[in-house]
Amino acid sequence: MSCKEVCNYFSAYLDGELSETLKKEIDVHFNNCSHCRAILNKAYSIRQYMSTYIFDIEISD
Amino acid sequence: MKKKIENTIPTDEELIGRFQDGDIYAFEQIVKRYKDQLLNYAYRFLGALQDSEDIVQETFLRVFRKKKAYKNVAKFSTWIYTITGNLAKTELRRRRKKKLFSISGLKYNNKEYEIPDRKRGPDERANSVVMDEIIQKAIDSLSPKFKEVIILRDIQELSYEEISKIIKIPLGTVKSRVNRARLKLQEILGDLFKSPEK
Numbered sequence: 001m002s003c004k005e006v007c008n009y010f011s012a013y014l015d016g017e018l019s020e021t022l023k024k025e026i027d028v029h030f031n032n033c034s035h036c037r038a039i040l041n042k043a044y045s046i047r048q049y050m051s052t053y054i055f056d057i058e059i060s061d
Numbered sequence: 062m063k064k065k066i067e068n069t070i071p072t073d074e075e076l077i078g079r080f081q082d083g084d085i086y087a088f089e090q091i092v093k094r095y096k097d098q099l100l101n102y103a104y105r106f107l108g109a110l111q112d113s114e115d116i117v118q119e120t121f122l123r124v125f126r127k128k129k130a131y132k133n134v135a136k137f138s139t140w141i142y143t144i145t146g147n148l149a150k151t152e153l154r155r156r157r158k159k160k161l162f163s164i165s166g167l168k169y170n171n172k173e174y175e176i177p178d179r180k181r182g183p184d185e186r187a188n189s190v191v192m193d194e195i196i197q198k199a200i201d202s203l204s205p206k207f208k209e210v211i212i213l214r215d216i217q218e219l220s221y222e223e224i225s226k227i228i229k230i231p232l233g234t235v236k237s238r239v240n241r242a243r244l245k246l247q248e249i250l251g252d253l254f255k256s257p258e259k
Binding site for chain 1: 192196215236239240244250251
């Protein structure tokens with residue numbers, strides 16, 4: 001699988017929505033491609049950060 | 062024989078049902094449950110705290126006045142997010158118009174807000190304010206269609222199905238938009254979130 005093809009499955013991979021077969025195929029790519037692996041790690045960190053941030057503000061009357 | 066432990070936390074749908082039957086306390090519970098997440102949603106959309114607070118208040122006012130409009134066929138969260146999203150979009154349109162007809166050329170909103178976050182310590186809070194500002198700017202730089210899905214998915218953590226219902230686009234389109242939005246954010250914020258690998 002090429003880097004471009006992996007890009008199409010990027011979100012589904014992060015969300016754990018891929019079929020077992022497809023996931024294995026992409027895992028092989030990530031194991032061999034440091035560029036895609038770095039993108040995945042960064043995207044995962046960004047998503048983690050965004051999901052933990054919730055404002056704690058009182059709504060004024 | 063083991064007794065089944067009943068879950069005492071009511072669902073959103075139960076709360077709105079009780080409110081429809083006249084229980085004001087149930088409405089208060091809904092406000093408590095949703096005020097922060099809706100404010101977060103509106104703020105990420107509009108980037109101005111006062112406007113976002115107004116949108117959230119208007120959302121609850123509408124829920125209060127039009128409680129009977131909710132039918133228990135959709136999730137309550139979908140309904141309330143749709144109300145906030147529509148109000149935020151109307152506000153954005155109003156701003157665009159205002160900008161278009163602005164003679165002075167001044168920016169609509171020059172205010173800077175400090176977002177208090179009581180869950181973190183002082184150092185962490187200082188770092189997180191900087192980080193949040195950077196993230197907010199990155200989200201702001203996305204086109205509205207990408208901005209909308211990334212807020213709903215990665216900040217509000219709604220399911221793809223819910224997002225599809227809220228913004229009324231097919232599920233497949235939601236998924237591809239989220240994918241593209243995440244890649245764009247990664248491009249913008251990539252340096253900030255360094256990969257643990259060498």
